[in-house]
Amino acid sequence: xxxxxxxxxxxxxxxxxxxxxxxxxxxxxxxxxxxxxxxxxxxxxxxxxxxxxxxxxxxxxxxxxxxxxxxxxxxxxxxxxxxxxxxxxxxxxxxxxxxxxxxxxxxxxxxxxxxxxxxxxxxxxxxxxxxxxxxxxxxxxxxxxxxx
Amino acid sequence: xxxxxxxxxxxxxxxxxxxxxxxxxxxxxxxxxxxxxxxxxxxxxxxxxxxxxxxxxxxxxxxxxxxxxxxxxxxxxxxxxxxxxxxxxxxxxxxxxxxxxxxxxxxxxxxxxxxxxxxxxxxxxxxxxxxxxxxxxxxxxxxxxxxxxxxxxxxxxxxxxxxxxxxxxxxxxxxxxxxxxxxxxxxxxxxxxxxxxxxxxxxxxxxxxxxxxxxxxxxxxxxxxxxxxxxxxxxxxxxxxxxxxxxxxxxxxxxxxxxxxxxxxxxxxxxxxxxxxxxxxxxxxxxxxxxxxxxxxxxxxxxxxxxxxxxxxxxxxxxxxxxxxxxxxxxxxxxxxxxxxxxxxxxxxxxxxxxxxxxxxxxxxxxxxxxxxxxxxxxxxxxxxxxxxxxxxxxxxxxxxxxxxxxxxxxxxxxxxxxxxxxxxxxxxxxxxxxxxxxxxxxxxxxxxxxxxxxxxxxxxxxxxxxxxxxxxxxxxxxxxxxxxxxxxxxxxxxxxxxxxxxxxxxxxxxxxxxxxxxxxxxxxxxxxxxxxxxxxxxxxxxxxxxxxxxxxxxxxxxxxxxxx
Numbered sequence: 001x002x003x004x005x006x007x008x009x010x011x012x013x014x015x016x017x018x019x020x021x022x023x024x025x026x027x028x029x030x031x032x033x034x035x036x037x038x039x040x041x042x043x044x045x046x047x048x049x050x051x052x053x054x055x056x057x058x059x060x061x062x063x064x065x066x067x068x069x070x071x072x073x074x075x076x077x078x079x080x081x082x083x084x085x086x087x088x089x090x091x092x093x094x095x096x097x098x099x100x101x102x103x104x105x106x107x108x109x110x111x112x113x114x115x116x117x118x119x120x121x122x123x124x125x126x127x128x129x130x131x132x133x134x135x136x137x138x139x140x141x142x143x144x145x146x147x148x
Numbered sequence: 149x150x151x152x153x154x155x156x157x158x159x160x161x162x163x164x165x166x167x168x169x170x171x172x173x174x175x176x177x178x179x180x181x182x183x184x185x186x187x188x189x190x191x192x193x194x195x196x197x198x199x200x201x202x203x204x205x206x207x208x209x210x211x212x213x214x215x216x217x218x219x220x221x222x223x224x225x226x227x228x229x230x231x232x233x234x235x236x237x238x239x240x241x242x243x244x245x246x247x248x249x250x251x252x253x254x255x256x257x258x259x260x261x262x263x264x265x266x267x268x269x270x271x272x273x274x275x276x277x278x279x280x281x282x283x284x285x286x287x288x289x290x291x292x293x294x295x296x297x298x299x300x301x302x303x304x305x306x307x308x309x310x311x312x313x314x315x316x317x318x319x320x321x322x323x324x325x326x327x328x329x330x331x332x333x334x335x336x337x338x339x340x341x342x343x344x345x346x347x348x349x350x351x352x353x354x355x356x357x358x359x360x361x362x363x364x365x366x367x368x369x370x371x372x373x374x375x376x377x378x379x380x381x382x383x384x385x386x387x388x389x390x391x392x393x394x395x396x397x398x399x400x401x402x403x404x405x406x407x408x409x410x411x412x413x414x415x416x417x418x419x420x421x422x423x424x425x426x427x428x429x430x431x432x433x434x435x436x437x438x439x440x441x442x443x444x445x446x447x448x449x450x451x452x453x454x455x456x457x458x459x460x461x462x463x464x465x466x467x468x469x470x471x472x473x474x475x476x477x478x479x480x481x482x483x484x485x486x487x488x489x490x491x492x493x494x495x496x497x498x499x500x501x502x503x504x505x506x507x508x509x510x511x512x513x514x515x516x517x518x519x520x521x522x523x524x525x526x527x528x529x530x531x532x533x534x535x536x537x538x539x540x541x542x543x544x545x546x547x548x549x550x551x552x553x554x555x556x557x558x559x560x561x562x563x564x565x566x567x568x569x570x571x572x573x574x575x576x577x578x579x580x581x582x583x584x585x586x587x588x589x590x591x592x593x594x595x596x597x598x599x600x601x602x603x604x605x606x607x608x609x610x611x612x613x614x615x616x617x618x619x620x621x622x623x624x625x626x627x628x629x630x631x632x633x634x635x636x637x638x639x640x641x642x643x644x645x646x647x648x649x650x651x652x653x654x655x656x657x658x659x660x661x662x663x664x665x666x667x668x669x670x671x672x673x674x675x676x677x678x679x680x681x682x683x684x685x686x687x688x689x690x691x692x693x694x695x696x697x698x699x700x701x702x703x704x705x706x707x708x709x710x711x712x713x
Contacts, residue, residue, distance in 0.1 A: 023284075024272045024276045026360050029400070029401050029402045029604055032402075032601045032604065033601075033604055035713040036605045037605075037608070047711070049708065049711075075292050076292060076527075077287035079287060080287025104526070106634070123492055128608065
């Protein structure tokens with residue numbers, strides 16, 4: 001592959017996303033739909049598999065060098081499990097992986113999640129294009145941090 | 149040689165050229181469409197079955213010979229001769245949240261409001277066999293159902309409820325044998341003999357690998373446990389439905405109606421094979437197999453699906469399995485309205501969706517029904533929402549006149565044609581599954597899961613493009629939603645459950661617990677030993693759900709699902 005003048009090869013790599021349900025929740029319909037939609041949108045998608053712990057999610061994210069972690073839960077444990085993922089990233093001093101949330105997340109909880117850096121927090125019925133755009137935006141931010 | 153399924157496929161009537169339709173189309177419809185400028189568009193249902201404008205008797209050539217009468221083989225028109233005139237469907241609302249005390253209160257509330265059967269939902273830790281004090285349970289206690297760690301919790305749930313007078317359905321799969329053991333232990337304490345205990349545990353583990361993804365061990369280990377439950381209950385708890393074969397979750401995971409029908413019945417046939425392999429006579433256990441279907445929003449498709457399910461089950465049980473008892477051929481089922489169709493946008497619209505879906509279930513001949521509450525896209529239902537949902541059933545039952553006549557849509561050209569098509573598509577799936585080596589093999593390869601994920605993605609695309617409409621979501625959208633009061637699980641639930649567990653562990657006889665768990669481990673290692681008596685002994689010693697499940701995790705190991713994304 002040729003390097004065009006002024007163009008960084010790494011930034012033309014597709015955005016890499018890890019999709020995960022970081023608790024004990026088997027409702028994976030949404031995450032499967034999203035996996036395909038993100039892939040169709042040209043992103044590189046990994047699925048963490050069933051029932052990973054927050055620790056496992058962070059480990060996979062680091063070893064796969066992803067740009068975005070997309071978290072989903074429908075079981076009401078988001079305030080605990082999502083927060084654990086973010087805390088673990090902080091502990092490890094990682095700030096170039098963006099965290100995006102979704103699932104059944106009551107409106108009251110959304111600002112609390114945003115405050116700790118989990119954006120999106122989309123519920124069912126959200127158009128895929130909205131989620132894709134958001135993940136792309138957060139992914140590009142993370143990518144810029146990686147390249148700094 | 150042609151398989152049984154190929155043979156069945158050939159038997160289903162394929163309507164030949166429909167003369168009356170063709171004549172009408174060219175003489176009346178086409179000129180009209182041309183004149184009015186009607187733009188051609190394809191109408192199809194969730195199963196991608198294309199629909200004509202109208203159906204005539206030429207579309208159902210074998211109607212008379214295939215339909216039968218209510219209470220008679222092949223039971224297309226209903227399993228009982230008088231259906232709802234004899235007995236209305238059981239109104240069984242799925243309940244369970246927070247602590248056992250919360251759930252006990254909700255059960256009494258529903259009984260006071262005219263509910264006729266109990267149905268318990270458990271939270272994720274319970275479903276996966278983790279105790280309230282496990283790290284994995286953090287943030288999950290009581291969120292998706294009631295939390296149970298030991299027999300003590302079950303005692304609280306059923307406080308003041310006489311088990312000889314109610315039938316209870318428990319939506320539990322991986323730890324179903326443990327929960328059944330707990331229920332039997334409570335019956336013992338109440339002095340109710342096992343042969344009077346009636347109810348259902350879901351225990352359909354195949355569906356878990358397909359759709360709901362709540363398992364603990366590899367499939368073979370769970371299947372062995374189910375076999376033990378079948379054998380034990382057939383002999384000792386004759387009114388216990390030890391498997392409710394569930395299409396509900398298959399549908400919620402994104403399948404079409406036909407896929408729900410086909411995969412659920414394929415699971416059902418697997419359990420029939422299992423019982424026969426365990427040495428049981430088919431007529432001794434098949435009457436206790438029951439089903440659980442979804443009722444979604446496409447009204448006639450759902451009705452046709454339920455009618456087709458009955459006809460297929462009856463036919464296959466008689467022809468392929470040689471059942472002689474008509475009860476083995478009767479497909480009894482519970483229905484729940486669709487959760488997926490509920491929207492968090494404009495939640496009151498969900499009352500209408502649930503009403504349509506409940507009517508489809510009743511017109512499809514269900515034996516019991518759960519109607520979803522309008523706030524369930526937000527959280528577990530509030531008292532008010534669950535009451536409206538129950539009243540919806542009562543209005544259909546007592547005001548609408550719908551249950552007055554059996555199978556009122558029987559003979560409708562459209563409904564009968566569609567019932568035939570659902571049946572035909574299901575047989576195609578059975579044939580394909582058999583050619584892959586059976587349903588378990590198809591699941592292990594990820595074929596079933598992938599079929600469902602494909603359908604789900606296609607549906608989402610249709611919503612994105614507006615080809616399919618969800619009111620309030622992609623059409624008639626309103627900005628600024630009216631907030632509703634939804635149920636919030638008190639954080640104290642977690643603390644209460646942990647405290648109770650601590651208390652139980654402090655007061656129980658440890659040596660009894662160790663002994664029961666050791667015996668259970670030995671029994672697990674011996675394939676020919678029936679595990680049920682060991683589960684009962686363990687729960688009676690107040691061993692916890694996680695202690696019991698961990699013995700299995702240790703003996704059987706865990707399982708990783710095939711990658712389908």
